[in-house]
Amino acid sequence: xxxxxxxxxxxxxxxxxxxxxxxxxxxxxxxxxxxxxxxxxxxxxxxxxxxxxxxxxxxxxxxxxxxxxxxxxxxxxxxxxxxxxxxxxxxxxxxxxxxxxxxxxxxxxxxxxxxxxxxxxxxxxxxxx
Numbered sequence: 001x002x003x004x005x006x007x008x009x010x011x012x013x014x015x016x017x018x019x020x021x022x023x024x025x026x027x028x029x030x031x032x033x034x035x036x037x038x039x040x041x042x043x044x045x046x047x048x049x050x051x052x053x054x055x056x057x058x059x060x061x062x063x064x065x066x067x068x069x070x071x072x073x074x075x076x077x078x079x080x081x082x083x084x085x086x087x088x089x090x091x092x093x094x095x096x097x098x099x100x101x102x103x104x105x106x107x108x109x110x111x112x113x114x115x116x117x118x119x120x121x122x123x124x125x126x127x128x129x
Contacts, residue, residue, distance in 0.1 A: 001049035003042060004125040006083075006091040008110060009117035017126050018110065019080070019092045026097065034097045037078040041066040045090060063093075063111045065103070081107055083115035091118055091125050 005017030
C-alpha cells in the first residue's frame with residue numbers, strides 16, 4: 001500500500017504535513033518510543049496494506065487507526081489516525097499517545113475533515129512528483 005502524509009484542508013501550504021509536525025513534537029518531548037512505534041506501524045501498513053496487523057476500523061467514522069498490540073505505557077497508547085482511498089492508498093493524518101481509553105476528539109475531527117476533503121478533490125495528500 002502506498003502511504004502519504006496529509007495536510008489540513010485549510011492549511012495546504014503548511015511547512016509540514018500534520019503527522020510529521022506531531023512526530024517532531026513527540027520526539028522533542030522525549031517520546032522516542034512512540035515515534036519508533038509509529039514508524040513500525042506505518043512500515044507494516046505499507047507492506048501488508050489492509051491486512052496490516054495494526055490497522056483497525058473506527059466504528060462510526062470513515063477513518064482508521066494504527067494501534068499497537070502492546071498494552072499500556074507510551075508504546076501501547078500510541079495511535080496514528082488515517083483514511084484509506086479507493087486507490088489502495090493511505091492518508092496518514094495525525095497521531096497521539098493516549099493517556100486513557102478515549103482518543104482525542106480533535107484529532108478524530110481533523111482526520112475526518114482530511115478524509116472528506118480528499119473525497120471532494122482537495123489535494124490534502126502530499127504525493128511526490
